[in-house]
Amino acid sequence: MEIVATTTQSNDDLTPDFKLFLEESQIPYVPRQKSSLSRIQAEYQVQAVIVWEPSGPVMYINDTKFFFHPSMAKVRISACRKNNLMDPLVQACELKPKDHFLDCTLGLGADAIVASYFSPRGKVVGVESSIAVSHIVKWGMQLYKSNMPWLQEAIERVRVINQDHNQYLKDLDDNSYDIVYFDPMFRNPLLNSQAISPLREVANSAPLSEDAVLQACRVARRKVVIKERKGSSEFQRLNCTSVRGSTNNKVAYGIINTH
């Protein structure tokens, strides 16, 4: 997908953060010069335009906006804090406070932030292959300011890496993480999933490879966990040894215990 990045109409400054974003992402910069986004799109023949806004980068694509916001993570963690409910991801992974958690499909980062909250003395790394998604989420996380220290700290602990997990996993040592987690784009999407809708336009929707799961089993000290639609044949294809779900949840977690 062809993408360019620009400033807002009211502020043409290239701030140091924006320059760093452009350098890291290698997304071409175009001067705004008060143009509308549709004009920029037509002039540069691109499908999407990223605007550097004070709160972080926002990508405009096909009438939708894609930007980082921790709303889903906040709702999930709040439910655990207020009602003493355990999050299904945390249950499936049996996460412990010092765990090292590798999220191989970062997306909007909700799962990584939840894992980070429950592993405050461990580490969380999120790998994302889409250039736009990884850099927007990385900078969105970096610039996000919450008045809730527990949320702010959980976001700050997530380290974002732009790479395909098929390659990233190959380069890791054996047993270097406690949990390796995958949440690929579902083979049969849940069409009303609001949280994922803007992501669909830009995400890598390739199926999870058997080789990635094999590599993950080598890297994970305790578990490889795969999220999919409840009843998906992916759990069998990817050799999960058990599947964990609940009656009122449309998704389930395939689990491979590695030790």
Ligand SMILES: C[S@@+](CC[C@H](N)C(=O)[O-])C[C@H]1O[C@@H](n2cnc3c(N)ncnc32)[C@H](O)[C@@H]1O
């Ligand atoms: C369903 S989303 C993940 C949502 C995420 N768990 C969350 O809580 O926001 C799947 C993400 O994985 C990314 N992805 C798919 N295949 C990948 C790969 N081979 N390497 C890295 N990221 C990949 C997609 O681009 C997409 O952003």
